[in-house]
Structures are given as C-alpha cells and as structure tokens.
Amino acid sequence: MVVGALAACGNGGDNAKDGDKEKALTIYSGQHTEVTEALTKEFTKETGIKVDVREGSSNELAHQVAEEGDKSPADIIFTEETAPLVMLSEKGLLEKIDSKALDNMDDQYEDPDGTWVGLLARSRVVAYNPDVVKESELPKTVFDFAKPEWKDKVAYVPTSGAFTNQISAMIMLYGEDETKQWLEGLKKYGKQYKNNKIALDAVEKGDVGAALINNYYWDNEAKEKGADKMNSKLYYFGNGDIGDMISLSGAGIVKSSSHKEEAQKFMEFATEEKGQQVLTDTSSQYPLNSSVDTKDMKPFSELNPPKEALDLGEYSDGEQALELLQEVGLL
Structure with a gap:
C-alpha cells in the first residue's frame, strides 16, 4: 500500500481548493524523496501543473496500481527499478508515452512498446x-x-x-x-x-x-x-x-489516469534537458538524455x-x- 504523501508542489499546496486538488497530477514514487521533490517542483514551476506525490517502495506502489486497476488515482509511476514497470506494462496498465518524450532518449533505454522509459542510470x-x-x-x-x-x-x-x-x-x-x-x-x-x-x-x-x-x-x-x-x-x-x-530507474503513465495530457507533459519534461539536468544534479545518477551535462561525473559515454x-x-x-x-x- 502507499505509505506516505507529500504536500502538492507549486502554489496552493494543502490550502488549494478542492477543485484545484482534483486537477493535481498524482505521482506514485519509489524514488528518493529529494529526487522526486526537485523534479516535481521544477515541473510545476515550468508548467503551472500541481503535483501530489505518494511515496513507497517501487514494488509496493506497482502492486498498488495493479490492485486499484481502473480506479487508481495514480497518473504517473516513477520507480527505482524497471521490473515494476515491466510488470505493469505486461498487465496492460500503462499508457503509451508520446513520441515527444520518447524521442529525447535512446530507444535501448525504453520499453519496446513505449509504455515506460528509463530516466536515470x-x-x-x-x-x-x-x-x-x-x-x-x-x-x-x-x-x-x-x-x-x-x-x-x-x-x-x-x-x-x-x-x-x-x-x-x-x-x-x-x-x-x-x-x-x-x-x-x-x-x-x-x-x-x-x-x-x-x-x-x-x-x-x-x-x-x-x-x-x-x-x-x-x-x-x-x-x-x-x-x-x-x-x-x-x-x-x-x-x-x-x-x-548498469541499472535503470524509470517512469510510465498509468492507463487509468484522468489527467493524461498533463501526464504526457510530465514525461516530456522528465526526458528533456531541463528535467534530466534536475534529476542528475539531485541524485548524481546518469541522465539518459545524452545532451545533459554530467559535470564532474565520469561521462556516461566513457563507461x-x-x-x-x-x-x-x-x-x-x-x-x-x-x-x-x-x-x-x-x-
């Protein structure tokens, strides 16, 4: 089950009106708290779309999505490992990600059917x-x-x-x-x-x-x-x-999402240079968008x-x- 929640990022937070809360993008995150917070904060700043993050282990959250089925409130699942995403994809519970996001990454780091994509390595x-x-x-x-x-x-x-x-x-x-x-x-x-x-x-x-x-x-x-x-x-x-x-962390859009347009925007942001730079700066993991600066880390291309x-x-x-x-x- 989901074990925690963070306040919605962006303007409003817990003081937002109920109607605003209903429009918030819900992310189930098994990633490190500081990594998810940094990415969602920058996404909200860039797009104005509020984000509610619910935390737990990646496997726990993936099974939560599977149990909830078409009633799941999750729009995005962001995992530490890729196996939970593979499980959800095989069950038909992930939406195909738009090419705007997938084109930012090398196709070897994504699901062949485009239902999830690696974000960090x-x-x-x-x-x-x-x-x-x-x-x-x-x-x-x-x-x-x-x-x-x-x-x-x-x-x-x-x-x-x-x-x-x-x-x-x-x-x-x-x-x-x-x-x-x-x-x-x-x-x-x-x-x-x-x-x-x-x-x-x-x-x-x-x-x-x-x-x-x-x-x-x-x-x-x-x-x-x-x-x-x-x-x-x-x-x-x-x-x-x-x-x-090399191991990957990744994300996918939950098929039952009622905010698919916003979810697609999140995936595009998370794979483009700005979002990827936030991720690698916060986590010291490798971005999978090759245009991103890894600064003092050994270049990914040299591994x-x-x-x-x-x-x-x-x-x-x-x-x-x-x-x-x-x-x-x-x-």
Whole structure:
C-alpha cells in the first residue's frame, strides 16, 4: 500500500481548493524523496501543473496500481527499478508515452512498446583508497575480489538491491554454480556492511581497501566535499565486466489516469534537458538524455558496461538471487 504523501508542489499546496486538488497530477514514487521533490517542483514551476506525490517502495506502489486497476488515482509511476514497470506494462496498465518524450532518449533505454522509459542510470563501481590499495593492484574482473588475496580488503553489501540485481545477472550469464562460488568467496574473504554509505565510509577511513557500490554514493559525497578532499577514488573495470553493470530507474503513465495530457507533459519534461539536468544534479545518477551535462561525473559515454547485462527488468525481481544469497548465508 502507499505509505506516505507529500504536500502538492507549486502554489496552493494543502490550502488549494478542492477543485484545484482534483486537477493535481498524482505521482506514485519509489524514488528518493529529494529526487522526486526537485523534479516535481521544477515541473510545476515550468508548467503551472500541481503535483501530489505518494511515496513507497517501487514494488509496493506497482502492486498498488495493479490492485486499484481502473480506479487508481495514480497518473504517473516513477520507480527505482524497471521490473515494476515491466510488470505493469505486461498487465496492460500503462499508457503509451508520446513520441515527444520518447524521442529525447535512446530507444535501448525504453520499453519496446513505449509504455515506460528509463530516466536515470547508475553504474556498479569500485570505490578504493589508494593509501591502502594501489589502482594497479585492482583486478580486471569483479570475480577476482572473491579470492584469498582480497581477505579483509573488500567491502560489499548483500542487502543492497543493486547487488541483488548484479547477482541475478550473474546467474543468467554465468550460471548458478559460478555465481554461488563467487558469493562464497566474498563471504569468506570480504567484509560485509549494512549499507553502501557505511561501506564507502569504511574505504574513506582506510578500514578496508575497496568497496563494491553504486557510483552515486561516491559522486554525491564528492559533490558535497569536493573530489580533491575525498580519500577514495572510483575504479571502473572498463572492459565490459559485470562489475560495471548498469541499472535503470524509470517512469510510465498509468492507463487509468484522468489527467493524461498533463501526464504526457510530465514525461516530456522528465526526458528533456531541463528535467534530466534536475534529476542528475539531485541524485548524481546518469541522465539518459545524452545532451545533459554530467559535470564532474565520469561521462556516461566513457563507461563500458556489459552490453548483455543492461537491467531492463529481467534482473530486477531478484527471486533466484535472493534464494542463492540465503543459501550461502549472506541474508
């Protein structure tokens, strides 16, 4: 169920008349609060269209839309992962997005039928402390971190959704046995942390040499502190290794929406340069509109992720990965 709500963005808010509230665009958001707030605030400023945001986990909100059916008050669903969008599209619960929005993005980052589109991308990376581990000592594949020479030198977060997606992709690409062997090696030689921020802090302090995280944890901290004041650096394998796997966040229009014109305008705004710049500036995730400036982040065009492991939903449900993590004793 929907677990929270933010006041409507733009003029009026909670003091708006009932008639005005009925005209507000309702977004179910599983994204980080600050990201959604920044985007909707700028959208309202640009268009005058008010927005009401209801928050929850992406999967929870997608199932809420499915349960509500044609009675759903949602106009837009904005998710952290793409699997919830795939589920809703397969159930016929998403509207086709206008070409004005889709044309802003590379078609590899959208549903083939145009019912949802990726808005942001994040890369798996290695954050490392050069005072503990030299860049020349870092491996050429993420699989090597599960070897004895990395005992107590590498941090990982098995409860992370991105880690689970990576395991799902490994299972599909390399098989369950090889993936299990890697997880067993990480458990034996690596250091487990509760979340990615704590893992990055451990690298910053020199408690551990490297950590397997998403790029935006490091990029956000570098934005706040200044990259030259960071003790750690980012390392990309750069050779198509699954350690550089890309995952997407995306959005779609709910088919039962009673504000489809406004919803289409929102999707157009979220995919054009201005909206995409707001998203990447707020989240330090990669915009999927190639015209947008990523500033001090490593340019998206310079990444070399595994082409066969772009997460468009097939890796995001994570059921098999979770079972394997439990079998190995990491959950």
